[in-house]
Amino acid sequence: RKEVEQDPGPFNVPEGATVAFNCTYSNSASQSFFWYRQDCRKEPKLLMSVYSSGNEDGRFTAQLNRASQYISLLIRDSKLSDSATYLCVVAKGQNFVFGPGTRLSVLP
C-alpha cells in the first residue's frame, strides 16, 4: 500500500460546481498535513495546512480524520482558475510524503 493515496481523477466539473478530493495515508504517526496545488509545468504551491479541527479558507475547506487516516479538500463555487493538480501531503517531522495528485479541470 502506498503511503499516501488520492482519488486518481481527473475530475471534470462545470464552473460553480462543488468538488471534493479524498486522500488516505498509511502512517498513523503522521503529524502534519497539507494540500498543495500544482499548475501544469509549474512548481507545487501551498494551498492550505490541514488541522484536526478542520479549517476553511474562502471557498476551500480541509478536513482531517486521524482515526480513519483520511484528509479531504472541498472546493465550493469552482472557478476556471481552480484547474490544477491537487497534491495531498503528509509529514512526520521533516519527512514529507507527497501523494500522486488529483487533476481538476473546471469547464466553462
Place this chain on the structure above:
Amino acid sequence: GAGVSQSPSNKVTEKGKDVELRCDPISGHTALYWYRQRLGQGLEFLIYFQGNSAPDKSGLPSDRFSAERTGESVSTLTIQRTQQEDSAVYLCASSLAAENQPQHFGDGTRLSIL
C-alpha cells in the same frame, strides 16, 4: 526575492556530461529538499538536508547523483555522466525546521538530456 531560487531554469546537455543544479533556499530555512518530477508524474523525493547534513539520502537514484549544502544556505545537486532517463524537472524546497511547517518550492530546473 524572498522565495526559493533555483538555477539554471533550463539546462540542455548531451548524454554523458555532468550537470550541477543550484538551490538558494528562503533565508532562515534550515531544512532543504530536492525532488525530481518526470513529465506527467508525481514528485520523487531525492534528498533532504537539515542544516549542512543530509540525514536522509534514501531517494538518490544512483551513485551518479550527489548533493551538498554549505553555510546552511545554498545547495547543489550534481548528476554525473547524465543519462536520458535523468531528463526531468528538479525541484528544490525549503522549510523552517520546526514542526508542522510546510515546504516552499522554487520554480525548478528543467533538465533535458539529448
